[in-house]
Amino acid sequence: MAEQSTVPPELGVDVAELTALLDGTYAEVRRSVRELLPAYASVLEDAETMTRAEFRERVKDVVLEIAGTGAAGMGFPKEYGGGGDIGASIAAFESLALGDLSVLVKVGVQFGLFGGAILQLGTQRHHEAYLADVVSGRLLGCFAMTETAHGSNVQALGTVATYDPETAEFVITTTRPEAGKDYIGNAARHARVAVVFAQLEVAGEGHGVHALVVPIRDEAGEPLPGVRIEDDGHKMGLNGVDNGRIWFDPDGTVRVPRENLLNRFADVTEDGSYVSDIESPGRRFFTMLGTLVQGRVCVGGAGISAAKTALTIAVRYGLRRRQFETGTGQDAEGSAGETEQLLFDYGLHQRRLLPRLARTYALHFAQEVLAGELHDVFSGIRTDEETRRLLESRAAGTKALATWHATDVIQECREACGGAGYLAVNRFAALKADTDVFTTFEGDNHVLLQLVGKGLLTDYASEFSDLDQLGMVRFVAGLAVETVLERTRVHRLLEQIRDVLPGGDNWEADTGLRDPNYHLAMYRFREEHRIGGVARRLKRGVDSGMAPGEVFSRVQDHVIAAARAHVERLVLEAFVEKVASVPDDSGELKRTLNALCDLHALSGIEADRAWFIEHGRLTTQRSKAITREVSELCRQVRPIARELVDAFAVPEPLLRAPALIAEDPA
Known part of the structure; x- marks a missing residue:
C-alpha cells in the first residue's frame, strides 16, 4: 500500500523515465x-x-x-x-x-x-x-457472430449448422432474413473465409451455438454458391473497414466438411454422435466465449490510446492558445509582453482536462494489470477456473469504463480546442467518429457491466456460470439477507474508513484527503454497499411475489451501479499499487504519480459526492474540502501537463492537428 503522499508546491518529471514506466x-x-x-x-x-x-x-x-x-x-x-x-x-x-x-x-x-x-x-x-x-495475411477472413436480430444475445442466434451423416458435412443455413450475419468486419469485400457461429443440430437435437470455418468467396473474390453478401454501407466512422451482411441459402447449398467444426470443446463424430467433456450446455457456451476475451481487452486498450492522442493535442493547444487579457502584463509562467492569458492558466481549463488526464493514467495501469492476467491465463501460467472467471469479469468491466472514458475525453478535448478543434483537418473528427462504436462492439457496455454485476452477486460460483437473469434472481432469492450483508462487510468497511481518518469519526476534518488508504476505503465502501443493496432489492421483489424477470428489470440500474463501483475500485487499486511499486528514491517520478493518483481518486469521490453524502460517508464540509483539494491538485499538476502527455509518446505525425499545434514548440 502506498504511503500518504506529500505533494510539494512544484512537481517535475523526466519524460523518458515516465514513458519507460508506462x-x-x-x-x-x-x-x-x-x-x-x-x-x-x-x-x-x-x-x-x-x-x-x-x-x-x-x-x-x-x-x-x-x-x-x-x-x-x-x-x-x-x-x-x-x-x-x-x-x-x-x-x-x-x-x-x-x-x-x-x-x-x-x-x-x-x-x-x-x-x-x-x-x-x-x-x-x-x-x-x-x-x-x-x-x-494470405488468407483474409471474418468473424461472423452478430446477426441483424441478435447481437448481445448470442445464444439466440438464428443461423443453423445441421449435420448430415450421409456426407459427413454440416449444412449451413440462414433460417430467416433477420438471422443474417450483420456488421461483420471484412465481410463486404475482402474475407474469403468466415468463422460462423451457428446453432448446432445433430440428429434432430440442438446443442447450442458452435463455431465452424465456412468459405464464403472464391479466389477471385466472388461469393460462393449459396452465399449472399451485402455491404453495410457508409458508417459514422471506420469506413476503411468493409462491414457487411452474410446470408446462407436455406436450400442446403452451403456445406462444409465435418472437420470444419472448431472442436476444442465439442465435436461430432463421423457417425453423427455429439461429444463434449463439458456436460452443461450453458457452461460449454460460456467457456467457448471466455476464450475470446482478448478482443475486449484489446478494445479497452485501444480506447485508452485514443484518449491519450486526444489529450496530447488538447493539452498542447491549451499551452499555446491565449484568450483575454490578464491585466498584469505577465502570464502564469512569468512571460512578459503578452498580456493575454494561456488557456491552461485558467482554473476551469485545468479542471476540464487534468482530472481526465489523471484518469487516463489510472486506466492505463488498470489495463496493464488486465493484460498481465490475460497473458498468464492464455499462456497456461495460471489455469484455475477462478482466475479465468475473474479475468472475464475484469475484462468486461475495464472495457466498459475505458471506452466510455475515451468517448468522454475526446468530446471534452474537442470542445477545449474551440472552433479549430471542429475542423476535419484535425484528428478530433476522426477520433470521435471512429471510437464511438467502441462502446458497443465486443460487447455493449451496459450488458458487460451486467455480466460483472452477476459475477459479484453469485461470487463466481460455478453452478451459476450460465448467463441467465432468472437464474441469478432465483439464486439471490434463496439467500438470507444477513449472508449478503456479511459478505459485503459494510460494517467492517466503516471501521476501515474511521481507522484511516485522522480524528476517527470526526467527519468534519479536512486532513487525510491525500491518503490512498482513505481513497480505497471510500471506493470499497461504495462497492460493497451497492452489491448488498442489489441483493436486498432482488430478494424483496421475489418475496413480494413479483415475477423474476420483472424483478431483475427493476434493479438493472442498481446492478450497473454496483458493477461500475467494483471496476472503479479495481482501477484505483491498480494505480495505488503502481505508485507503491515505484522506489522511494525515484524522487520526482513518485511525487508526480502520487499527485496524479490523488487527483484521480478525489475527482471520483467528488463526482459521486451526492451518493457519499446520502450514505453518511461525507459531510458537506468535507465534500467542499475535497473540491478545494481537486482544484489545488490541478494547479500543482498544470506546470507538468506537457510532460505528462509527452510521456504517452504519440508520434508527432499521428497527432495531425495543424490548426491546433502546428506552431507548437517541441
Whole structure:
C-alpha cells in the first residue's frame, strides 16, 4: 500500500523515465510499433480524400504491410509465424491504436477475431490448415457472430449448422432474413473465409451455438454458391473497414466438411454422435466465449490510446492558445509582453482536462494489470477456473469504463480546442467518429457491466456460470439477507474508513484527503454497499411475489451501479499499487504519480459526492474540502501537463492537428 503522499508546491518529471514506466514489460514492442506508424500517417488524410472503395483497399494494403513486419501476429504460436506472446500482442495493438483506427480495427478483425477464434476454439488440424496463412495475411477472413436480430444475445442466434451423416458435412443455413450475419468486419469485400457461429443440430437435437470455418468467396473474390453478401454501407466512422451482411441459402447449398467444426470443446463424430467433456450446455457456451476475451481487452486498450492522442493535442493547444487579457502584463509562467492569458492558466481549463488526464493514467495501469492476467491465463501460467472467471469479469468491466472514458475525453478535448478543434483537418473528427462504436462492439457496455454485476452477486460460483437473469434472481432469492450483508462487510468497511481518518469519526476534518488508504476505503465502501443493496432489492421483489424477470428489470440500474463501483475500485487499486511499486528514491517520478493518483481518486469521490453524502460517508464540509483539494491538485499538476502527455509518446505525425499545434514548440 502506498504511503500518504506529500505533494510539494512544484512537481517535475523526466519524460523518458515516465514513458519507460508506462511502456512497462513490453517497452521494446511498443517502441517498435510507434516507430513503424509514421510511415502510414498519410492514411489519416486518405480517409478524407479517397472514395470509400479506394480507402478500403488502402487500409487493406497497410494491414498486409503491418502483417509483414510481424507486429500483427505476436500472439500466435511461433511455428505458424507468430511471436508466441499474448502480452506482446496486446501491447502492439494498444500502440497501433495511436494511428488510424480503420487500420487498427481491420487488424483486430483479421488477427484478433478471425485468427483468434481459430486459435482458441480450434485444434491442431485447424491450426495447421489455417494459421500460417492467417498470420501472413494470405488468407483474409471474418468473424461472423452478430446477426441483424441478435447481437448481445448470442445464444439466440438464428443461423443453423445441421449435420448430415450421409456426407459427413454440416449444412449451413440462414433460417430467416433477420438471422443474417450483420456488421461483420471484412465481410463486404475482402474475407474469403468466415468463422460462423451457428446453432448446432445433430440428429434432430440442438446443442447450442458452435463455431465452424465456412468459405464464403472464391479466389477471385466472388461469393460462393449459396452465399449472399451485402455491404453495410457508409458508417459514422471506420469506413476503411468493409462491414457487411452474410446470408446462407436455406436450400442446403452451403456445406462444409465435418472437420470444419472448431472442436476444442465439442465435436461430432463421423457417425453423427455429439461429444463434449463439458456436460452443461450453458457452461460449454460460456467457456467457448471466455476464450475470446482478448478482443475486449484489446478494445479497452485501444480506447485508452485514443484518449491519450486526444489529450496530447488538447493539452498542447491549451499551452499555446491565449484568450483575454490578464491585466498584469505577465502570464502564469512569468512571460512578459503578452498580456493575454494561456488557456491552461485558467482554473476551469485545468479542471476540464487534468482530472481526465489523471484518469487516463489510472486506466492505463488498470489495463496493464488486465493484460498481465490475460497473458498468464492464455499462456497456461495460471489455469484455475477462478482466475479465468475473474479475468472475464475484469475484462468486461475495464472495457466498459475505458471506452466510455475515451468517448468522454475526446468530446471534452474537442470542445477545449474551440472552433479549430471542429475542423476535419484535425484528428478530433476522426477520433470521435471512429471510437464511438467502441462502446458497443465486443460487447455493449451496459450488458458487460451486467455480466460483472452477476459475477459479484453469485461470487463466481460455478453452478451459476450460465448467463441467465432468472437464474441469478432465483439464486439471490434463496439467500438470507444477513449472508449478503456479511459478505459485503459494510460494517467492517466503516471501521476501515474511521481507522484511516485522522480524528476517527470526526467527519468534519479536512486532513487525510491525500491518503490512498482513505481513497480505497471510500471506493470499497461504495462497492460493497451497492452489491448488498442489489441483493436486498432482488430478494424483496421475489418475496413480494413479483415475477423474476420483472424483478431483475427493476434493479438493472442498481446492478450497473454496483458493477461500475467494483471496476472503479479495481482501477484505483491498480494505480495505488503502481505508485507503491515505484522506489522511494525515484524522487520526482513518485511525487508526480502520487499527485496524479490523488487527483484521480478525489475527482471520483467528488463526482459521486451526492451518493457519499446520502450514505453518511461525507459531510458537506468535507465534500467542499475535497473540491478545494481537486482544484489545488490541478494547479500543482498544470506546470507538468506537457510532460505528462509527452510521456504517452504519440508520434508527432499521428497527432495531425495543424490548426491546433502546428506552431507548437517541441
